[in-house]
Amino acid sequence: MLTFVFLVVFLAFCNLSGFPEFLALDEGFRLYFIKHVVRYGRWAILTQDGFHAYWRDSTGPVVLLPIMALFALFEPSLILARSVMGALLVLGTLIVYRSMRDWYDSRIALLAVWLWLFFGPPWLNTVTMGRWVYGELPALGFFILGCWRWSRAATGSSRAMVVAWIAFVLAVWSKDLFAPMIVATLTIVWLAHRHEYLARSFLIVPSLLCIAAFALWSGFQIVMSWAAGVTATGQYDLLQLSLSRIIVFSPTLWWNNLKFLYEHNLLVVFPLALYALAVRPPRRVGSELLIVFVLIWMAWYAGGSIGWPRYAYPIWAIGGILLAVALGDLMEWTRNQLVCSQHRPTKLALVALVISILIIVLVWPAQNTVRRVFEPVDTAAITMATYIDANVPPVERIVSGQWEVHMYSDRLFIPIPEEYYAVKIAEQIGKTLELPAMRSITDLQATYLLDGSENRVVEMEPPDRLHMWYEPVFQVGTYCLYRLKRFPDDR
Numbered sequence: 001m002l003t004f005v006f007l008v009v010f011l012a013f014c015n016l017s018g019f020p021e022f023l024a025l026d027e028g029f030r031l032y033f034i035k036h037v038v039r040y041g042r043w044a045i046l047t048q049d050g051f052h053a054y055w056r057d058s059t060g061p062v063v064l065l066p067i068m069a070l071f072a073l074f075e076p077s078l079i080l081a082r083s084v085m086g087a088l089l090v091l092g093t094l095i096v097y098r099s100m101r102d103w104y105d106s107r108i109a110l111l112a113v114w115l116w117l118f119f120g121p122p123w124l125n126t127v128t129m130g131r132w133v134y135g136e137l138p139a140l141g142f143f144i145l146g147c148w149r150w151s152r153a154a155t156g157s158s159r160a161m162v163v164a165w166i167a168f169v170l171a172v173w174s175k176d177l178f179a180p181m182i183v184a185t186l187t188i189v190w191l192a193h194r195h196e197y198l199a200r201s202f203l204i205v206p207s208l209l210c211i212a213a214f215a216l217w218s219g220f221q222i223v224m225s226w227a228a229g230v231t232a233t234g235q236y237d238l239l240q241l242s243l244s245r246i247i248v249f250s251p252t253l254w255w256n257n258l259k260f261l262y263e264h265n266l267l268v269v270f271p272l273a274l275y276a277l278a279v280r281p282p283r284r285v286g287s288e289l290l291i292v293f294v295l296i297w298m299a300w301y302a303g304g305s306i307g308w309p310r311y312a313y314p315i316w317a318i319g320g321i322l323l324a325v326a327l328g329d330l331m332e333w334t335r336n337q338l339v340c341s342q343h344r345p346t347k348l349a350l351v352a353l354v355i356s357i358l359i360i361v362l363v364w365p366a367q368n369t370v371r372r373v374f375e376p377v378d379t380a381a382i383t384m385a386t387y388i389d390a391n392v393p394p395v396e397r398i399v400s401g402q403w404e405v406h407m408y409s410d411r412l413f414i415p416i417p418e419e420y421y422a423v424k425i426a427e428q429i430g431k432t433l434e435l436p437a438m439r440s441i442t443d444l445q446a447t448y449l450l451d452g453s454e455n456r457v458v459e460m461e462p463p464d465r466l467h468m469w470y471e472p473v474f475q476v477g478t479y480c481l482y483r484l485k486r487f488p489d490d491r
Contacts, residue, residue: 004113008093011117011127011373012086016079018377020128024454027133028403030059034068035076035407043224048397048412049444053230055418059135060173060217062142063088067133078407081133089130092141093117096321099148103287104325111324111362118365119320120313121264126320127369129313135175136313142171143178144290146206151286153202161201168206172213179214181300183207185293193285248306250429257307261298266312269294269319276322280329294318306428327361330354380477384450385409387474388481397446401454402479414444420458441484448473451480 022028033054036045044051057064063084070080096116101109117126130137146167153161172179190203261267273291297314305311334354338347385408392398392411400406401416441449441461449461449470461470461482470482 001110004097004110008090008113008117011370012089012130013083014373015375015377016082016086016131019373019375020123020131021378022078022381022404022407023132024401024403024405024452026059028405028407029055030057030064030133031067031076031078031081032403032407034064034071034081038068038071038076042228042230043221044228044230045415046412048414051228051230052415053225054221056218056221058176059133060176061220062138062170062174063133063135076407082131085131085133085137088138088141089126092126092130092137092144095141095145095148099144099286100321100324102148103151103284104328107331108324108328111327112321114362114366115320115324115327116317117320118362118369119323120316120365122365122369122372124309124313124316125365125369126313126317127373129310129317134310136310137317139171139175139178140314140317142167142174143182143293146171146182147286147289147293149286150202150206150289151284154285165206165209169209169213172210173217176214176217179210181293181296182210184296185289188292188296189285189288192288248304248429253305253307253429254303257302257305260307260309260312261302261315264312266298266315266319269298269315269322272319272322272326276325280325290318291322294322306425323361327357330357378477380479381405382408383476384474384479384481385411387476388450391474392448392481396448397444398448398450398481399441399444399446399460400450400452401458401460402450402452405450405452405479413450414446416454416458416460417444420460424458447484449482449484451482452478 033045037043040046040051042051043054045054046052066084067081070084074080093113093116097109097113100112119125122128126137146164149160149164149167151160153164168182171182186203186207190200194200273295276291277288294315297318301307301312301315331354334350337350381402381404384402385405388398388405389410394411398411398413399416400413406413449455449466451461451466455461466482469485471485473481473483475481
């Protein structure tokens with residue numbers, strides 16, 4: 001067990017600045033915002049055009065407030081922010097172990113911890129997701145804590161029920177998308193057991209608390225933006241931009257999302273969930289919450305989301321836990337067969353089969369992730385920020401969506417307008433969105449443009465125009481700083 005603790009701590013805190021990659025969205029944007037809240041005391045981002053409204057963030061105060069506190073005490077840095085996430089990763093992993101040991105046994109609990117960490121692609125499993133500044137990992141951890149204590153409350157512990165309520169609220173305040181998922185999950189499980197032993201308070205109180213937590217976080221952001229003197233006026237509707245990613249009804253996306261689930265072996269979670277419910281019935285009702293939750297999340301991902309890979313992370317994380325249940329039973333069945341069988345070739349074949357399965361399911365994904373933890377730090381963003389600070393006069397206006405570069409710079413920038421992101425999202429869901437308010441670099445009166453991942457995605461300035469109307473000034477890694485040349489008025 002001590003070895004597991006050291007492994008989790010190592011995976012949570014080793015080389016935080018090198019792995020995973022520091023992304024412009026959403027991590028870079030979020031940290032740049034926190035940096036400005038601490039520096040200027042306003043719920044907004046300061047740009048070259050003044051304070052700019054921060055979007056409605058689904059990642060909540062459980063993540064944001066500790067990072068704000070550390071940024072206020074020390075200099076803002078990526079390592080500080082990811083250290084908070086590392087601590088939440090360790091906490092979530094301990095919760096998984098304790099809950100699974102209570103629901104099943106120590107063997108399955110250890111398998112669950114391993115698969116919770118490594119199940120899924122190395123670019124989006126729990127180790128990777130748990131180090132990025134996102135809310136999904138702590139939300140899952142607190143949700144599992146709520147399920148675990150909900151189990152104990154079903155046996156008559158009022159203290160456990162209070163802890164479950166608090167855990168569900170913390171899950172919503174980590175990632176507010178969990179609010180409707182938790183309410184739906186509680187409703188289904190309560191309906192299944194309402195005639196047995198679950199009182200209405202098991203459903204009504206935590207559901208109301210989750211809804212209230214969602215409303216409080218949403219209202220808090222609106223009030224703080226209003227107090228900061230910024231609104232979404234003149235921009236595309238930020239709420240609509242947020243909802244367009246999580247409430248989508250598009251037959252094209254349904255097919256693409258199902259294809260994604262199939263290609264990444266996530267459909268296997270469905271039979272694993274059925275096995276955990278039917279063949280291996282849980283001893284405690286709280287584990288049913290976890291199983292129903294992942295089924296609801298899969299249904300939403302396939303039929304109601306924009307289908308971004310990050311939204312599938314909870315399916316991998318909980319799917320790994322359910323896989324641990326099946327693997328634990330397979331190992332127990334194999335042990336019994338080895339004891340009962342007198343046929344040596346059969347014993348050898350069974351051992352070889354189980355070892356092969358364990359290598360494929362446990363060892364290979366683990367090594368694939370662990371070796372990435374040692375990736376060298378990519379200093380391109382720091383180098384670009386240093387160059388801009390030293391060589392571009394402060395009066396010059398720079399359009400950029402590379403928030404990770406902004407994080408390292410002392411300069412102010414002009415963000416790529418939200419209209420461009422709205423158009424790109426509309427394209428992904430199969431719609432055409434024409435926005436007359438979309439602004440060009442000349443409308444923004446900018447001289448420079450920092451080309452990177454964000455401009456290449458939204459194409460505020462496509463490659464043909466970059467080469468025709470701009471001259472490169474400085475390039476490092478995937479970034480290139482361009483200066484505007486003269487161009488015809490009918491551009």
